[in-house]
Amino acid sequence: MNAYLHRSDSRGHVKMGWLESKHSFSFGSWYDPKHMGISALRVINDDLIDGHQGFGQHPHDNMEILTCVLKGTITHQDSMGNHGGIAAGEWQLMSAGTGIRHSEMNQGDEQVHLLQIWVIPNVRDAEPTYQQIQLDPREHPNQWHLICGPNDNAPMHIRQNAEVKTAVLEKGKTLDVQATQHINYLHVVSGSIQVAEHTVHAGDAIAFVDPAQIEALDDAQVIWFDLAENIQ
Template sequence: MNAFLHPSENRGHVKMGWLESKHSFSFGNWYDPKYMGVSALRVINDDLIAAHEGFGQHPHDNMEILTCVLKGTITHRDSMGNHGGISAGEWQLMSAGTGIRHSEMNQGDEDVHLLQIWIIPNERDAEPTYQQIKCDPREQPDQWHLIVGPNDHAPMHIRQQAEIKTALITQGKSLDIQAAQHINYVHVISGSVKIAEHTVDAGGAIAFLEPAQIEALEDAQVIWFDLPEQIA
């Protein structure tokens, strides 16, 4: 199987006071021309946010911004009037569209661990929207859970011909990857997996085109991005 491996150690590592972040793709002050994104997937930031700190109010536009909280609770507030907590096992999708201002603050006494994911939309200057769901794959392991997609059957609607799924695969178990959109990108949140002859550890990822099987070498949580071949 032809594949592009993205080892965890090749991520950018940025630590500035209250924020420690590992960037899968070039972001902010960290730049590597080999890692500029895959298809419409532009950002995966693995963030650790200190207690009583966070991202103050700032703007975004024309980007689909997905947040996956892995530990703790982050408090969201935005210019559309949305305000509340997003806790471990919950997902938030902001379609920034024509523009939105928001803040994400850790108001607790312990670190918050989350993934921040950006997808380039296929529709520009649309009306901003906000969506939030609970989907903790640990509660139903060894199966794919659809998080976002372009159609009404998805729990959250994204403005791109892409689907994002997650799973907790227990050691020794396997799941099939049958792509509908042609480019697969699997990011390992925790644990270790094997895809074809390739081993991918926590923080690493692999991109490939063909259908494949993913086997957990140890209990592993993963995200599968089913992405378009070309960005509309």
């Protein structure tokens, strides 16, 4: 199988006091021209945020910003009037559109672990929106769970021809992967999986076009980005 492997140790690693982050693609002070995103997927930041710290008010526009909390609770507040916690097993999607300001703060004592994912929208300068769902794949393992997509059947609507799904796979279990758009990009959150001849570990990612089956080498969580060939 032809595939592009993006190993964890090729990610950018940034440690700034209360924040430790690993960047799959160029972000902030870390720049690598070989890792600028894939299709409309622009950012996957794997963040550890110390207690009573976080990101103060700052602006975004024309970006779809998806947050997946893996451990702890992050407190969100934005200029649209949304204010509340996003706990482990919950997902937040902000369509920044014409512009928003927001903060993400860890108000607890324990470290928060989250993924922040940016997708370039296919509509510019739209009205900003906020969506949040509870969907913990550990509760129903060994199946794909749709997080967001462009169609009305998706739990959250994203402004791009892309779908984001997640699954927790128990050791030895398998799932099929076949893009409805063009490109499969699998990011392994935890554990290890086998994709054809490729072994993909936590923090790694693999991109491929042809249909494939993945097998969990041990208990694993995977996020699947079903992406168009070109940004639209």
